[in-house]
Amino acid sequence: MSETDTRTTEEPNDTAPSRRPGRERGRDDGKFGRYGGQYVPEALMPAIEELADAYGRYVLNNEDGFMDEFRERLADFGGRPTPLQRADRLSERYDTEVYLKREDLLHGGAHKLNNALGQVLLAKYMGKERIIAETGAGQHGTATAMAAAHLDMPCTIYMGERDINRQRPNVFRMKLNGSEVKPVTTGRGTLKEAISETMRDWAETVEDTHYVIGSIVGPHPFPVMVRDFQAVISEEAREQAIEKTGGLPTDVVACAGGGSNTMGTFAEFVDDESVALHAVEAGGSTLEVDEAAGVAPNSASLYAGEEGVLHGARTKLLQDSDGQIMESHSVSSGLDYAGVGPELAYLVDEGRVSPVAVDDDAALEGFHRLSNTEGIIPALETAHAFGFLEEHHEELGERVVVNVSGRGDKDLDAAIEETDQRDVPNAPDMSMFTEGM
Amino acid sequence: MSETDTRTTEEPNDTAPSRRPGRERGRDDGKFGRYGGQYVPEALMPAIEELADAYGRYVLNNEDGFMDEFRERLADFGGRPTPLQRADRLSERYDTEVYLKREDLLHGGAHKLNNALGQVLLAKYMGKERIIAETGAGQHGTATAMAAAHLDMPCTIYMGERDINRQRPNVFRMKLNGSEVKPVTTGRGTLKEAISETMRDWAETVEDTHYVIGSIVGPHPFPVMVRDFQAVISEEAREQAIEKTGGLPTDVVACAGGGSNTMGTFAEFVDDESVALHAVEAGGSTLEVDEAAGVAPNSASLYAGEEGVLHGARTKLLQDSDGQIMESHSVSSGLDYAGVGPELAYLVDEGRVSPVAVDDDAALEGFHRLSNTEGIIPALETAHAFGFLEEHHEELGERVVVNVSGRGDKDLDAAIEETDQRDVPNAPDMSMFTEGM
Amino acid sequence: MANSEAIAAAFADGPAYVPYLVVGDPDYESSKAYVEALDRGGADVIELGLPFSEPIAEGSTIQEALVRSLDAGMTPTRFFEFAEELDVDAALVCMTYYNLIYQYGEGEGPRPFVERAAAAGIQGLVVPDLPAEEADPLREACDEFGLDLVFIVAPTTRGDRLDRMMENVSGYVYVQARLGTTGARDDVSDQTTESLDRLREYDVPKAVGFGISTGEHAERIVAGGADGIIVGSALVDVVAEGVAEDLSTDEVADRLEALSRELKEGARRGYRSRTEAVESA
């Protein structure tokens, strides 16, 4: 066995002061069993130590009323609480009660703002003067740009040049919000180069700059901090479910890329042993891997990944046998990441969270189904959760909560193109859109 | 004086049973002083009489719990209540308390859903089996399509062919929601032809079909009914303002096209004499009119229009001296309408509502200002309200509520193009977007 | 009730043939030739369409004609000149939307329009977006200047509304043969018969319109009890064809005259079979 076993942390649950002890995991040392940690260049260590300290003071201990201000801004600026809505037609279709947690209604159109607002506000409390972030498809970048504008913090977003060309509306949104968008031209010009470039910036500017990471990944304290900011999803959903239905759900479903909406949706349910937790990953075109090309045509790191170290943390990864990170693939750019948050990797190993892969085809069907039966156009990321529902509803209990992590307006072009390329049984006639393509 | 003076209705305020008597206007006969009425083809009269009856029973008297279900669905599906947010940076800039009513956070991204959901649900209570609607830019069409999907009602949206080509994302959203989008090829292929075509459909199918009108325009009972569905905006805002600030606002500001978000925002404040109500119209490029070309390069019908009859109601219109309706113009397609709701026309004549025109340039500045100082990208319609704030803040009192009627994601392309065409002092560098154009 | 003797006369003796064309479609001069061709073809009353920019009650055939006419420069002022210049025997009725009537001339209200119409020889008005409930001022002006105010009765008009309308109507009622907007169809609806039954007790000529396009239609409708037939889209189609195929004005006028004869003949046949049926009963 690996050396990391010796460092497995005792879960401090029993003595935890918080209402729901499940949230204590990883708080002190960033370890989730064998996962987590702080695998970063030495130059960044002081910054993440400073951040861990600020996390403890402001987030955990509400120093200077940080959490109060955070929650108030989430309500007023972000639009929280988001509803827990009964999905009438899906409930009928699956003969089970389906409830939707409507994170798509959050300002910006996805759960991403919960975290971005939390971190930008924290940076302000820490006396930082500048925000940086990386973005792939642009969702985290737009959320960060909005939060930075709202809180009057100068903000620079790094984005690969190729991604910039593919995601112009999001680039424009960031610029409108007053952020500087810096094109990254090295390598292939996508998310990984943008991450490196942001790290580079941070390594030079740690003293006055905060790096806003977009999911429950990266070195400690990011995974616990992002989880705690996103946990508002499950705090609300748990209360709403009890209030609306008189009890806990039997199942909770969320898509998983890095895993921030996933852990946000699961956090308060982890200790409710009766509640099954389903993390739905992007199965891409297939779960087979092309070692020679270094390509995994999926993003199912929980389901198909192997332990390794990436972007500051030990977790489950899509990698080749040498340990080189594979290029992942998914119809949804927001799930298209070769790693996953260490806490989710841990909860999967513990058997507490079930990972399921849903492929591109099923996700597109899910996309169209939610759109035309419930009047909610979901993000393609979110659509995977509805692909899961269609394929696995017979295995579910009588009360299912699904997190609608984001809306699909950003995905219209991709949805047209991807729908056109395959035979999606429940798609509308697309000819008027695809003819000119 | 005109003959209509003889028919001016006595305001039934004094005996009204409702909490706030201001909402009684026009309920019984659809008359607002000289404005309103039912100028429709005879074939439609039975339909609007049936609708007026249903409005009385379900909306006013909550028969079968209609209003309860409506409000519940608005909350769970729509995401109500929307926040009333203090705009910190604008408050500082204008040295007055600026509060934003966040209708941009409503499902679909604009206030439009309040009305669409109400009407589609009403159609269901009335036993109708089919929904039709017209749309110009696609905002009302998408809201109606969402509501129809949510409530499982077949839906056909008429849209001019030229508009279809200009607004493809919205067309796609409607189709995704399962609506049929019928291109209208007659005439110039824009909103007016779509309205005629929808009327034509309705005239043939009145018995099983409901026509969902998108603003407080059209024949009675549409103006009062749409107002009552939208009045939830001011019901919330009034309570929120009192709760957050301890008192009523001094000023309430909303943009005005047809006027549904306007009256929705004003309705509960009309009887609060201390509250100034500002209806901000699209001043377009100029308030001058080109009679010969039949073109008004603005949409300022309250400010610059003349009394006339259009689309079923007597109201203020942009028309030439013969009475032909002018082509209106605005940078925001949602304000681009030659008429306005009769109730607003009345309240302007009464001196209760102040109409102000804000031109395209000022609206674009407002668009950029809200985006880069508050982290909220508004619809171009909404942006006019922020143009107003910049130009008139010195005339305002110490507590201003502005309705953010919608978000700007739909307007990104237009904003790039329009910003590029003029010198907007607070716009970001646009070169990376405009170079390839 | 009748203000115009000419219109009363048109219905007095046998079934009235009431054709409709858009004035100024596709241009002023051709349009005059077309209207005069209708007259030669046997028109008893001619409905002259004055185009409005937002014609919410029209089918697409007539809508396109209105656009052609507006694009060619038609205005209310030109319309009245047109009416004055016409050389026809038939009584003239103006069909337009209320806003044009309301805005015309100095001062507010419909009076200046009616006054000018009367001076131009117009005998009546049809205003598809003006229900009886909103019609008092116009009705008064019509009475003052001797014009008839024609209302449209839909298949769905009944009860109080019908009574109110029949109190206000003058000249004739326009019986809408079916639900929907204007436009030529291939069949004649049962709704027509029902409507005529409902109207039997009211003492005013009943002209049926919406969808009549052939002599045979006309025959059946008159046989069914109508006092007249109103034909619009079928005639406008002929004008549109002329535009599409670039036909000469004479050619189009000839076709209009021929179709008019067919329709009028059909109406007469229907009338004969009805009176024979009555006589043999």
Added chain:
Amino acid sequence: MANSEAIAAAFADGPAYVPYLVVGDPDYESSKAYVEALDRGGADVIELGLPFSEPIAEGSTIQEALVRSLDAGMTPTRFFEFAEELDVDAALVCMTYYNLIYQYGEGEGPRPFVERAAAAGIQGLVVPDLPAEEADPLREACDEFGLDLVFIVAPTTRGDRLDRMMENVSGYVYVQARLGTTGARDDVSDQTTESLDRLREYDVPKAVGFGISTGEHAERIVAGGADGIIVGSALVDVVAEGVAEDLSTDEVADRLEALSRELKEGARRGYRSRTEAVESA
């Protein structure tokens, strides 16, 4: 603390010149010629970069070189063959990221990688994403196979962290001359002097890197107290130039050798001025 005698020897007598290149950049054979050129140019220790797909600690110069090498097929297996085939006098250190070390060979953990590295003649490891806190398993394997484990000390590293690191370090410490990632710069930072002051009490050779690109830099740094200089991006730039300008392998090798000589010379000058200063003090 030292496991490798060769590395200890490299620092024993005068300042060490420690150049870095990416193995396999731009291809296997050229790369071998380049490394050997460094050796001829006077290298005391050579840091061989084994490319990882996500090099979060690198500047763009080295990142591009890693991509070139990966694209040309570099793998850990090939890397060890490369090391074995090298004909150089300098001690070899492997610089790579932890995941490659962790994944190598059968079974989990870093031991197989270290065992193989030892067999290939590698004397030490630098792992930029492995802080001292996570380094125990690798440290144990290095001790077992006689390799040094080099840590990087940043300008911001102090107190407990510095102590812990200095307990674990062996061979030499890599003193990061400034905040930021790798990359050639034009100046030498004050942060270097500060760092060297902070490290004075620790008994381990201090090699300064990040941004050194000329003999003059080297001189100043060694004069300031460094026991060695580490040069990466400036050399990788020469390789990149060769690719961009399509130069022959020999030409590039000659340039690398020449730059090495300049750097080594500079270091020596710095050392002389320092020892003279000490002696004259």
